[in-house]
Amino acid sequence: MAKFITEEGLRKIKEELSKRKTTIRQGIANAIKEAKEQGDLSENAEYSEAKHQQAENEARIAELEYTLKESTVVSYNKSNGGIVQMGSSVKVKFNGSEMEFQIVGSNEANPGEFKISNESPMGKAFMGHAKGDKVEVDTPGGKVNYAILDVK
DSSP, X not given: OOEEEEHHHHHHHHHHHHHIIIIIHHHHHHHXXXXXXXXXXXXXXXXXXXXXXXXXXXXXXXXXXXXXXXXXXXXXXXGGOSBXXXXXXXXXXXXXXXXXXXXXXXXXXXGGGTEEETTSHHHHHHTTOBTTOEEEEEETTEEEEEEEEEEO
């Protein structure tokens, strides 16, 4: 099943992949080389740690490459009449407060940056709605009502 990713998310993944394949990989190779030069590898903590870092880095590289291969890039279509879709920024009001969220793919979701997944309860509830709509979201704490103030 294809995952969705925004253009910004794609850029970040490509940057991380490039860094891991060059700078990080080379740093780990240097650490392994230095540890080997110390002699007996069976009791060499530096060698063991460097090999562990190497395995983690290679696993992350494989994960990023898989994400790139399996992801579909989406961008907000401004001509859609202001309907919430992947890549949209949605300004909402609830409980007297205003907040703005961006709808992103699940692999980009970061609540601390107000990026919510299209697969989350809020993301699912907002999708397909427009400015002026009232949306009810089922949350673990109960139902929460949102008013969509703007979509861009």
